[in-house]
Amino acid sequence: PSFGFLFDIDGVLVRGKTPIPAARRAFQKLVNPQGQFLVPVVFVTNAGNCLCQDKADQLSHLLGVPISQDQVMMSHSPLRMFKHYHEKCVLVSGQGPVLDIAQDLGFCQPLTIDTLREKRPLLDAVDHDRRPKVLVSGDFCSKPLSVVLFGEPVRWETSLQLIIDVLLTSGYPGNPYEQENYPHIPVLACNMDLMWAAEAQFGHGTFMVCLENIYKKITGKDLKYEALVGKPSRLTYQYAEHLIRAQALQRSWEQPIQTLYAVGDNLMTDVYGANLYNRYLRERAEPRLQARLSAGRGPAPPPQHLQLGLGWQHQLALAAAARCRSVLVCTGVYSAQAEVPPAAFHGHRDFGFEPGLVEPDHVVPDVDAAVDLVFQLENFTP
Numbered sequence: 001p002s003f004g005f006l007f008d009i010d011g012v013l014v015r016g017k018t019p020i021p022a023a024r025r026a027f028q029k030l031v032n033p034q035g036q037f038l039v040p041v042v043f044v045t046n047a048g049n050c051l052c053q054d055k056a057d058q059l060s061h062l063l064g065v066p067i068s069q070d071q072v073m074m075s076h077s078p079l080r081m082f083k084h085y086h087e088k089c090v091l092v093s094g095q096g097p098v099l100d101i102a103q104d105l106g107f108c109q110p111l112t113i114d115t116l117r118e119k120r121p122l123l124d125a126v127d128h129d130r131r132p133k134v135l136v137s138g139d140f141c142s143k144p145l146s147v148v149l150f151g152e153p154v155r156w157e158t159s160l161q162l163i164i165d166v167l168l169t170s171g172y173p174g175n176p177y178e179q180e181n182y183p184h185i186p187v188l189a190c191n192m193d194l195m196w197a198a199e200a201q202f203g204h205g206t207f208m209v210c211l212e213n214i215y216k217k218i219t220g221k222d223l224k225y226e227a228l229v230g231k232p233s234r235l236t237y238q239y240a241e242h243l244i245r246a247q248a249l250q251r252s253w254e255q256p257i258q259t260l261y262a263v264g265d266n267l268m269t270d271v272y273g274a275n276l277y278n279r280y281l282r283e284r285a286e287p288r289l290q291a292r293l294s295a296g297r298g299p300a301p302p303p304q305h306l307q308l309g310l311g312w313q314h315q316l317a318l319a320a321a322a323r324c325r326s327v328l329v330c331t332g333v334y335s336a337q338a339e340v341p342p343a344a345f346h347g348h349r350d351f352g353f354e355p356g357l358v359e360p361d362h363v364v365p366d367v368d369a370a371v372d373l374v375f376q377l378e379n380f381t382p
Contacts (some may be wrong), residue, residue: 011332144171232273265332
């Protein structure tokens with residue numbers, strides 16, 4: 001095969017824990033009788049509240065085909081590349097097994113919001129019923145903290161209070177505020193979704209809007225991110241392409257992977273991200289840009305300064321694919337009867353809105369139709 005699939009999960013393959021019927025039909029076409037995939041497949045989700053292995057086990061059960069953790073990308077998966085931060089003390093925010101997630105990604109000294117609150121209980125001043133009657137002081141990290149935002153927390157007021165305190169004290173919570181210390185300590189964030197699927201539930205993007213505005217209200221300056229990962233960020237698609245190439249190499253498929261098909265149900269994440277990455281691939285192929293690369297200048301860097309490990313910088317230096325095509329299904333957020341695009345841009349502050357980036361290359365009823373379409377376009381017979 002000279003192509004690979006990037007599948008979104010919720011709204012494309014499953015709804016909650018219930019598989020969409022078309023998904024099982026689609027995946028029977030993607031594997032041989034021994035359960036081996038006939039084409040490289042990566043599952044790319046903005047969820048971030050579990051380990052890749054747990055999500056792979058869940059998908060294997062729901063879809064009826066064996067799926068490995070190397071085929072699963074959570075929103076936080078690209079943080080595995082940020083080796084520069086793995087030895088630092090990091091404050092991790094989110095829900096689920098955040099310590100296990102952080103350690104699995106390579107972070108050696110993670111600290112949860114709950115642990116910080118236990119060590120510095122007076123910083124959590126919102127709920128007076130939780131204020132301690134007896135203070136117990138304790139050290140937890142002699143180094144300044146950085147901040148890693150995995151996903152939306154359960155108690156927003158506690159997380160907002162403690163993260164702001166860490167930012168304003170240069171990573172030493174409880175110390176006096178140092179408003180003049182700017183830029184602030186590093187912040188890495190995953191999953192910028194404003195809301196979950198089509199339900200009226202706030203997502204991590206909404207929490208980030210709160211954090212950004214509180215910080216700016218106090219300091220008069222913008223909160224800056226060292227990295228934003230998860231769809232629609234370019235780095236997420238680069239990492240997904242790396243996983244696609246690794247699968248092809250493992251199966252000794254020598255033909256280069258030329259086309260990535262990103263199948264999703266959300267215009268603002270799946271379609272926007274795939275089209276943004278396609279533009280990046282196209283620009284890299286332009287002769288003038290290749291001349292700049294040869295001269296050592298390269299393309300303009302993204303807004304964030306990415307502190308990747310040297311090995312990962314080499315791995316992602318040159319994309320191998322020629323194009324990334326967006327395929328929109330109608331089983332999740334998107335409805336064929338809905339207005340396209342919505343009037344308000346739900347993307348993150350640091351991503352500019354361009355109407356052309358939310359126009360899918362293909363619209364199909366469901367993921368089974370998406371697989372049939374791609375096989376037809378690629379003249380591929382299983």
